[in-house]
Amino acid sequence: xxxxxxxxxxxxxxxxxxxxxxxxxxxxxxxxxxxxxxxxxxxxxxxxxxxxxxxxxxxxxxxxxxxxxxxxxxxxxxxxxxxxxxxxxxxxxxxxxxxxxxxxxxxxxxxxxxxxxxxxxxxxxxxxxxxxxxxxxxxxxxxxxxxxxxxxxxxxxxxxxxxxxxxxxxxxxxxxxxxxxxxxxxxxxxxxxxxxxxxxxxxxxxxxxxxxxxxxxxxxxxxxxxxxxxxxxxxxxxxxxxxxxxxxxxxxxxxxxxxxxxxxxxxxxxxxxxxxxxxxxxxxxxxxxxxxxxxxxxxxxxxxxxxxxxxxxxxxxxxxxxxxxxxxxxxxxxxxxxxxxxxxxxxxxxxxxxxxxxxxxxxxxxxxxxxxxxxxxxxxxxxxxxxxxxxxxx
Numbered sequence: 001x002x003x004x005x006x007x008x009x010x011x012x013x014x015x016x017x018x019x020x021x022x023x024x025x026x027x028x029x030x031x032x033x034x035x036x037x038x039x040x041x042x043x044x045x046x047x048x049x050x051x052x053x054x055x056x057x058x059x060x061x062x063x064x065x066x067x068x069x070x071x072x073x074x075x076x077x078x079x080x081x082x083x084x085x086x087x088x089x090x091x092x093x094x095x096x097x098x099x100x101x102x103x104x105x106x107x108x109x110x111x112x113x114x115x116x117x118x119x120x121x122x123x124x125x126x127x128x129x130x131x132x133x134x135x136x137x138x139x140x141x142x143x144x145x146x147x148x149x150x151x152x153x154x155x156x157x158x159x160x161x162x163x164x165x166x167x168x169x170x171x172x173x174x175x176x177x178x179x180x181x182x183x184x185x186x187x188x189x190x191x192x193x194x195x196x197x198x199x200x201x202x203x204x205x206x207x208x209x210x211x212x213x214x215x216x217x218x219x220x221x222x223x224x225x226x227x228x229x230x231x232x233x234x235x236x237x238x239x240x241x242x243x244x245x246x247x248x249x250x251x252x253x254x255x256x257x258x259x260x261x262x263x264x265x266x267x268x269x270x271x272x273x274x275x276x277x278x279x280x281x282x283x284x285x286x287x288x289x290x291x292x293x294x295x296x297x298x299x300x301x302x303x304x305x306x307x308x309x310x311x312x313x314x315x316x317x318x319x320x321x322x323x324x325x326x327x328x329x330x331x332x333x334x335x336x337x338x339x340x341x342x343x344x345x346x347x348x349x350x351x352x353x354x355x356x357x358x359x360x361x362x363x364x365x366x367x368x369x370x371x372x373x374x375x376x377x378x379x380x381x382x383x384x385x386x387x388x389x390x391x392x393x394x
Contacts, residue, residue, distance in 0.1 A: 017338075018386070018387065021383050024345065024347065025076070025384065028069075028347055028376075028380050028383065029077060030347075031346075031352075031354075031355060032082070033073070035353050036081065036082075039066070041088055041089060041092075042055040043055060043056040043063040043065075043066045044056070044062070044065075044066055044353075044354065045060060046361055046367060046370050047353070047354055047370040048370070050351075051352035051357070053353050058095070059092060059095055059096045059099075059102040059110075061106035061110065062109075062372075062373050063089075063092060063114075064113035065376065065377040066089075067089055067113050068117065068393065069373075069377050070083070070085045070086040071086050071117035071118070071393060072377075072381065072384065072392075074086070075121065076384070086117070087118060087127075089114065090127075090130075093111065094130070096110060096134070097133050097134065097137070104150075104151065104152055105138070105141060105173070107134045107137055108176060108177025108178065108179055108180035108181075109173075109176065109374075111130065111134035111135075112131075112180045112394055113377070113393055115134065116131040116183055116393050117393040119131060131183070131184070131187075132187065132188065134180060135180050135181055135183070135193060139192055139193060139196045142196045142200070143221070143226065144226075146168070146221040147199045147226070148221065149170065149196070149200050150166075150170070151166065151170055151174060151218070152165075154167065167223040168220055168221045168222060168223035169220050169221075170207070170219050170221070171217060172218070172243075172247075172250050172253075173246070174204075175200070175201060175204050175250055175256075175257070176249050176256070178257060178260075179260070181193040182197055182260040185197075197257070197260075198263070201253075201254070201257045201266060202265075205254070207219040207228055207231065208250065209272070209273060214242035214247070214280070214291070215242055215250055216231030216232065216233065216246070217232070217234050217235060217236045217243045218232050218233065235362050237289075237290040237363075237364075238292060241290050242280065243290050244287040244288065244290060244360075245289075245304060245308065245360075247280075247309075248277070248309045249308065250273045251277060251308070251309055252311055252312030254269040255267075255319065256315065256394055257270075258319060259319060270312075270316055271316075274329065277309060284339070285306075285338060285340075285343070286301045286336070286339040286358070287309070288300065288302065289302040289363045298368075300358070300368040301344070301358040301369075303357065303358045303359045303372075303375050303379075304359045304360070304372045304375030304378065306339060306344075307336075307340060307356065307374075307378035307379040307382055308374075308378045309333075310333045310378070311381040311382040311385055313329045313330070313332050313333035314329075314330065314333045314382060314386055316329045317329040318385070318390060333382065333385075334386070337382055337383065337386060344356045344357045346371070352371070353371070354372075354373070354376050355379050356372070356375045356379050357369075358370075359371060
């Protein structure tokens with residue numbers, strides 16, 4: 001009998017795969033602990049050529065991912081050092097709540113992985129209050145005339161070009177922030193949180209996903225009337241291309257929306273964008289930063305897109321879907337994790353401060369081939385989901 005068709009061989013292969021992922025997860029936790037004193041209260045923003053961190057200068061959309069990693073490590077180990085490191089960052093999150101200039105569509109990335117995580121893990125009531133304040137600030141960005149949560153904010157009257165660019169714009173990333181609203185609805189029973197999350201998700205399905213199941217990074221509406229105008233990019237190669245991390249946000253995000261609501265349309269959207277990503281990936285195991293053929297002129301990998309995709313695929317495989325389909329999505333997630341471990345894993349690289357190499361933050365702006373805190377967070381989440389963990393902060 002051919003070994004690949006031998007059920008005993010398949011079972012052994014599965015066990016070895018699980019062992020490999022479990023070892024990788026332990027290395028991630030060890031790296032977090034090892035670098036805790038070096039990082040201190042700072043929040044990593046992007047890596048250098050030498051795999052050292054450059055840190056956020058004040059509140060930043062990426063700041064929640066360090067806290068999120070610490071809370072996951074605390075969940076895995078019970079080591080109070082991780083809990084203390086996450087809670088010690090609370091003053092930085094208060095700054096966001098106290099100054100409207102720091103608040104935008106990324107409040108979920110920030111507060112789900114810091115304050116909501118704290119509440120869920122420790123029962124700290126101040127953390128709960130901060131999470132609810134962030135959720136209220138997020139729904140305050142809802143634009144009912146277009147049915148979306150406004151993405152970025154203008155800088156003020158002295159920058160009309162920024163206002164012209166930002167007003168009336170939604171982006172793919174925001175779907176990952178809707179979990180904060182679903183959590184707030186569960187905590188308070190206030191329907192606005194749930195309803196706005198569902199309306200934004202539907203608008204994402206209607207306008208960010210093209211007929212061929214590729215995706216726009218951003219979509220522009222008339223700021224006054226809400227009339228749909230056009231899809232554009234910001235971090236992708238071109239307006240008509242498919243930015244890999246944008247596709248990944250929607251893969252994970254539509255699946256989260258289904259998990260919260262049971263809306264079959266969200267499940268259908270998740271299946272569609274996941275299937276398209278699989279087709280676009282071809283024989284690769286780590287995506288390039290943009291799936292457009294033209295983007296191969298600068299074929300930078302994006303390990304962060306692969307990590308987000310893998311976490312979303314494991315989440316999708318855990319939904320109430322046929323076993324054969326579940327196995328398919330899990331196998332796709334395994335393929336992406338294997339690609340990360342073979343191509344991007346830094347957990348065995350001495351002196352590296354992060355977990356993954358080859359992240360593409362913003363290629364058109366020259367920020368690529370670097371460690372990224374969100375890639376690291378989703379790498380841990382994907383590894384945990386691969387091991388059967390289902391309790392997260394989203």
